[in-house]
Amino acid sequence: MxxxxxxxxxxxxxxxxxxxxxxxxxxxxxxxANALHSDEHVDFWIEERLARPRLHIIPTPLERLCRWRIDPISGNIRHDSGRFFTVTGVKVRHRTQTAELEWDQPMIDQPEVGILGIIAKKIDGILHFCLQAKEEPGNVNSVQLSPSVQATYSNYTRVHGGSAPPFVNFFLNPPPEKVIFSKLQTEDGGRFLYKSNRNMIVLVDENELPVLPEGFIWLTLRQIARLLLRDNLIHATTRSILSCLVFPLRESEDYRMLRSLPEIIQWLDDQKAFNHLFVKREGLNTLQEWEMDRDGYFSHREGRFFRVIGINVTSAGREVSSWSQPIVETPEKGVIGLLMRVIAGERYFLMQAKPDVGNRSIIQLGPTVQFTPGNYIGNRRLAKPFLFDDFMGSGRFPVISAGFQSEEGARFFREEHLHTVLMLPEGTELLLPPEFRWLNEAQLHFFLHLGESVNSCARSVLSCLL
Structure with missing residues (x-):
């Protein structure tokens, strides 16, 4: 917290x-303990919406998706309007000081920068945050608590007609004094190709928004932290935004933070210099390690990593009553973990310099671990990540917190990861690989507020410390 x-x-x-x-x-x-709504009311409000799912999902072969086309030459999957996103292929060569690895894979190509925004407001002197109970086709548990606004550039500029998303005007050109946070943050660089969204928190006056539309609710930070303890309830984009609030910087920390930053920045720069990622766009038809499987999905030949499936969606109560789309499915649960230690009353977190194909900067700060077990068990090409066995439950380090959180459900289908924080016992030392460093709260605050420096997995698990 x-x-x-x-x-x-x-x-x-x-x-x-x-x-x-x-x-x-x-x-x-x-x-x-004070809030606009009691905890009991919030729980009832959520359960009411969980009990009324409005989306019906039918998995469908990719070639049967309405208005989506598999290009006969490239094999890439795109909407016939040219809108939304494209599933394309990349070939990758990753060279480090000690090894070189080549592979190919599908990627989601959605170049638009969107807005992910949360409205904040003081109610009776207490800061509240406006979240939305929203259902997406890939959500675990149907409804999750999403930001006030999730809007692509096409949405909020209305280039395709239709109405603008509710509340989006609060985020388009807010007065600087009302902006609590506004930074570009990358999406999952392992599957999105060069995709970033603007994460924002904007403060409104106490007399604004006296009544929220159906499906929106004001919550305090304490109430959100309480709901984060429930599996798969707080949306991935909400967690991404809220990660900026986990380590508020106190003035007394400013000088100490500035003294310690140059060494961390140099370490990150060295890691960028040591990691060479050569990424070339290719058609899906040219990928050697992937194929269209017997279900009509685009899958890895060894059944690892993920696959691109199709879904048909019907909706009750939405402006668009039905649609089809490709979506990424990872059937196995993953692990996103942080190792923490306390020195002289101050928390430190073991972070890694994590390369990802879809990040323009190549290297960002990642959590201690982020992996799907089946990608490494029995795989001769990939070594198990550092501390793999510890985060698989060896029991060597005490568990501080553990719970499942899911990926966003617009592009990922019912994907969830165990978010775990472990404690390094006092007096225990680890021999760290060069791509790992201990960072304190002030240092993490700096990189979270720098933008596009802390990856989506790290932001997700850090939000659980709220």
Missing amino acids: PHCVPEMVAEVQDGSSSAPDFVYDLCHSRTS
Whole structure:
């Protein structure tokens, strides 16, 4: 959770501070039992919506998807309008100082930069955040709590006609003093090709939005943190945005952070220099390790990694009553993990310099581990990741938290990962590979707020510390 000093919270609660800064507001929102809605009301509100799923999904061979075409020459999969996204292929050569590996794979090519935005507002002096109960075809548990706005560039510029998404105007050109957070953040660089979205939190005045539309709700940070303890309820994009609030920087940390940053920045730059990724776009028909399987899905020949399937969707109560689309399916549950240690009362997290095909910068800060077990077990080409056995449950390190969180359901089909935080016992030392470093909260704050520096898996598991 955010580092909340008790006297700071008390100062906000008794109103004695004339201009409490944002750290105080966060601490108050995270610790206060007061909220617009009681926890019981929130639970009932969520259960009502979970009990009424409106989407019906039928897995379908890719060649039978309505209005989607498999190009006869390239094999790439695209919508006949040219909109939405394309499934294309890439061939990759990854060269490091010690090894070289080549492979090919499908990627989602969706070059538009979208807006993922959460509206914040003080209600009775406590900061609340507006989330939306939204259903997507690939969601685990149908409805999840999504940001106030999820909009592609085409959506919010209305280039294809239709109405703009609710609340999007709050995010298009907000006054600087109302912007709590606004940074480009990358999507999953292992399957999206050069895809980023703008993650935003914008503050509105207390007299704005007195009534929310159906399906939206105001929640405090404490209530969101409580709901994060439930499996697959808080949407992946919500977690991505909220990760910026996990480590609010206190003024007393500024100088110490600046002193420690050059070494971390140099380490990251060295890792970028040591990792050469050569990525070439190719048609799906040219990929050697993938094929159209007997179900009509595009799959890895050894059944590893993921596959691209088709789905037909029918909807009750939506403007568009039915549609078809390709979607990425990873049937096996993955693991996203952080190893933490505490030194002199300060938390440190073991992060890795993680290369990904779909990241323009190649290297970003990743969590301690991010893997799907079946991709490595019995695979002669790929060595198991560092600390693989520990995050598979060896019991060497105590478990601080563990729960399942799912990928976003617009492009990924019912994909979930065990999010685990382990504690390194006091006095224990690890011999770290060169691509790993311990980072403290202030350093992580810097990189989270730099934008496009902390990968989607790391942001997801860091949000669970809220």
